[in-house]
Amino acid sequence: MKLLSETTVLITGGSRGIGAAIAERFATVGMRIVIHYLEAHEAANEVARRCITLGSEVMTISADLRSKEQLRRMKEKLDAEGFIPDIVVNNAGVSYYGLFTDVTEQEWDACMAINLKGTFMCTQLFVPHMVRQRYGRIINVSSVWGITGASCEVMYSAAKGGINAFTKALAKELAPSGVTVNAVAPGAVDTDMMKHLDEEERISLQAEIPAGRLANPDEIASLIYFLALPESSYITGQIISPNGGWQA
Template structure:
């Protein structure tokens, strides 16, 4: 173990898609533990600022950055901005994602490309951009927010399941590649979480899903954030290449 690693509370975390939902909860969880936080968003400027204000209450360095993560150019521009503030991430949380609900026969090529790009290409580009600094300091954490459907697949969510399944394979393979550099790579694959993503289902559909879950309820974003936080800890250094699914016993 490299003992010149900076103390945990001096580390910086970058969370993509952090203007709401799970991403916002992750940002606040890290801020409350006194880490510096970078909140990425696409267009939700005011929502990202709101998350930033919440994080600032903990007395840590906070910055917001906007970028379309489907574009390598925009990610590099984001990196330059982050670097100019002296805040290159020690922890990268690839959280940004979009879902798509519908029969595969109705999925357009544009839908397919968009879901695959946001859920798979973006984590690839972000990881490729920010991992060299982690490799050179022989320390880092990459945590990918996946989904239970990436493990089990879901009817009417074939594109999303495919993208998250790819993210899980990406996690396992990259963990092996980066292990000699002291960088861990894990995925958190939540079940149903109380976020905007569930609003595509009406009340009766939501009740039906809850009945299928042994714990009888959706997860709270904070519960997912706490697992992401745990995997980022220095003492979690022997956990790598894992896809961990907090799902209330839905899938065991």
């Protein structure tokens, strides 16, 4: 079991929102951090600068999670720089909103490729290292809609529901090797994904949530940080939903 300062965490989609908050939370304890992004180069660098200020070693890296070849090259770069992840936070994802009858095959494939296939391929790439050292953490960022389903978000709900099933099954497979697998399934979080709401819709949504507000990304990051700690070794196969009592 490594010291926190000797532990490396890879955060996919780490250039903004929940991903950026996760990176900064891990940086407060001096973990070595890999910030993955697709195209947001400058945003990833800005997150990296904040993490470095907090005392962490940081590497930023770009890869399309839908491409096995790009993921292979990403791993080669991380291996070469000595940034081999002990913790993988599968945070990258996209949301889709619209009537089920309007969904095209191309949209369905794109949603599954980013949200579900990307999680599968990225996890598969780094599990062998964790198994060899008999220690590791895989934390998947899901959604409350993966538990309850959401009208007009059938694709997104299906993809996140798949991540929840993936989490439970893989946790059983890896438990004998000292590797935990959990998912965090947030409710409404104040990130760019909520920007499609106008002010009236936002007020209406907050009124539905018993806590009376959207979550702050830092609150989600704190839960993910807890699941990554060595002392969380008996928590595995869990889908934990911080949602302010919205979906109990």
